[in-house]
Amino acid sequence: MKARIKFSKNGSMRFIGHLDVMRYFQKAFRRADIAMSYSQGFSPHQLMSFASPLGIGLSSDAEYLDIVLEDSESVTDFVARLNAAMNDEIRVREFTVLEEESKTSMAVLAACDYLITVKPGRTSFLTEKEQRKEAARRFAARDAIEIVKKTKRSEKMVDIRENIYKLTDDRDEFEAFTGGRYGEITLDTKEYLPVLYMQLTAGSIVNIKPELVLEALCTQEEKEYDGYSYQIHRLEMYADGDAKKGEIHTLSSEIPCRLVPLSEYGRACPK
């Protein structure tokens, strides 16, 4: 039985890399005595895959892990049982049973929402409300946003304007745009000052890192970008309800993208 878990990742767990989080879950499932399905062979491993690795240092409200369960009994109290076997800084928030034919979240991922905050004890021009409002406005008005994309072999300039679906300093505006209600964000926003919200293209075809967008914004404002000053927090991940395989819809596409949070995409009929 295919299922999807949505979890948050905060605090010291920000320093645990993607592969280690995978190992962490493997052990947590065993501790919680959840009947996972295993691959065949002499060193069987649990069938699981992440939607998108979160960079070290980033925090998140919405990480997605797809798993395969042996039986439907494991579904009972799934969230409570798993959370009892976890630490305080990785918490399961939602559990969705998927249709058997549904694709992995990695395959359908189309966009991510991010919150940019300024870390306690750090300074940034973005802490000034007027400055960040103006910066976001200027950013949104641009026709092209060129960044340097580094690969192993070369560096090239790419225009990512069409991959930035939204960038604003205003939470209400952002929520109106995404159609989501984030409720309580698991990052402590009394400590970390929220300054910007953004929705960016994500997935295996094009994946825009929020750091690059933030850096481009700093460059636009002629400010130095200091990555250590900002805590980047992932808010949500989406699939595109209308995209076909190998296709992405961006701002410049004829067909607009129809984003659905991963926790709702491919959900099996409710019981």
Place this chain on the structure above:
Amino acid sequence: MRKLALSDEILLSVEKPARYIGGEINMVKKNPSKVDIRFCMCFPDVYEIGMSHMGIQILYDMLNLREDTYCERVYSPWMDLDKIMREQNIPLFALESQEPVRDFDFLGITLQYEMCYTNILQILDLSGIPLRAKDRKEGDIFVIGGGPCAYNPEPIADFFDIFYIGEGETVYDELLDTYKEWKASGRDRVEFLKAAAGIPGMYIPQFYEVKYQEDGTLADFYPIVKEAPKKVLKQVERDMSDTFYPKKPLVPYIKITQDRVVLEIQRGCIRGCRFCQAGMLYRPIRPRSLEFLKRRAGEMLRSTGHDEISLSSLSSSDYKELSELVYWLIDEFQGKGVNISLPSLRIDAFALDVMSKVQDVRKSSLTFAPEAGSQRMRNVINKGLTEEVILKGAKDAFLGGWNRVKLYFMMGLPGETWEDIEEIAVLSDKIAREYYTIPKEERNGKVSIVTSTSIFVPKPFTPFQWSPMVSKEEAKEKRYFLLDKVKGQLNAKSIKYNCHDADVSELEGIFARGDRKLCDVILRAYESGCIYDAWSEFFHYENWVEAFQEFHVDMDFYIKRQRGEDELFPWDFIDIGVTKDFLLREYNNAKAETVTPNCRVKCAGCGAAKFACGVCKE
């Protein structure tokens, strides 16, 4: 959110920040201000190595059972963080509370190998603890050492307030109770040490004085306060099935060297191999009951979620109920995706059956540790493994589908001849030949044999404690000789030969049988930048040579000398049960190439019977 000692900026700029954040699954949480004793347990090497050590997990669990004590952990910061901490004056902190180590009551350092000695100084230095015990003042932490290298603590005696001689399960309660009483009394620091000296197994180096002869050997070694005993008796846990063993071991976030449940099935060894220090130190052998092991295996697998369990002991095949335990583990856990690993297993029909059930035969390799190539030399070292047994084991394994073999040997054993070394190559080849006696259609491709040699390091409390160690030059010559002999074998193409670094072994040899004169040398080497000496990329041999020269300490004195039968050794004040008379008898048996039967066949009268437990009572 947990408070961390290091800033995000630092954590994001070092390799594997998870080494420093603590918070692992099953980590013990207590309020540090609500306990009487804060104990910081340290393994002086990098996190992945230190976290793999079961001994610390046993002590961590045991000490935290005391409500009045909070035991936390610290490991050596890696080179990248070491540099940052020095530059920014960040004090070394414990993983649990993330608070500075120097504010604790005790720093307990486990001494698992000699090459970690400079890392001890790194820990003290980064913590801001005076390096020498004599410079520590009222209110300073007490530094206590334990583990195998504590059986010759003299080369690092200056840096420790106390050495705990023996197994950790035994007298910590007494030590901590004594500490609490002393703390409440408000008396001087030295008074606690005097009280501790009265607890069996405690060695307080500053209460002893050493006199040397003109030739540099010990003339006398004696206590200078009335509280300190003349001999320190090793402490032994007598009932291994009614003692501390964690039900909920720590589970790290990053991959560590031993990323599995470790079940110590017995302590000690009956074999009496003459090169093996552990085989003498942990006498007598004490098995844990099958019932105890089954219960713990289940509890530990459930509480950790590990997908592997490893049975640990010096010689698993000597555990009488091994097959019952192993088949039970397979029945109980294999269906849940749990892998079972059995190191130190003699290759026989049982071993092959188990291995074929738990491993992928095509991907795994067989390991034999003949330790010496010739039967003559195996008699010298009392390694009761015959060529017949090795070849039979190999043949059976080949028939079962295996085609990879690892062989471990030592070079530089006492009385070793060129023929003995050549026999290493010959034995490797015989195993390969054994493979090709199998009809071609039944073979699984080519055979691959990896033959490794390490340099034999004579250790205290072994029959070879009187022996000189092979010199670096000789070791090199022997290595080339063996390489040449391997190349001359019929199956040379199937045999790969590896060998161990001679510079590191030389220092290990010096520290192993060293005396107090080495404290200055080790401190100077540390000051000149030596740290992580066990890691070849950080090992600076030339710094060590300079440090020895500066203090006019002769390296050869410790390794090249044949020691006299009546020489007083720096470690002779420790009583491990096994007597010096027995060790000398065994040394003479070695020279006569006489084999001594194992403890279960016939008691050799080693002296360990005074502990009245384990095999001595079977």
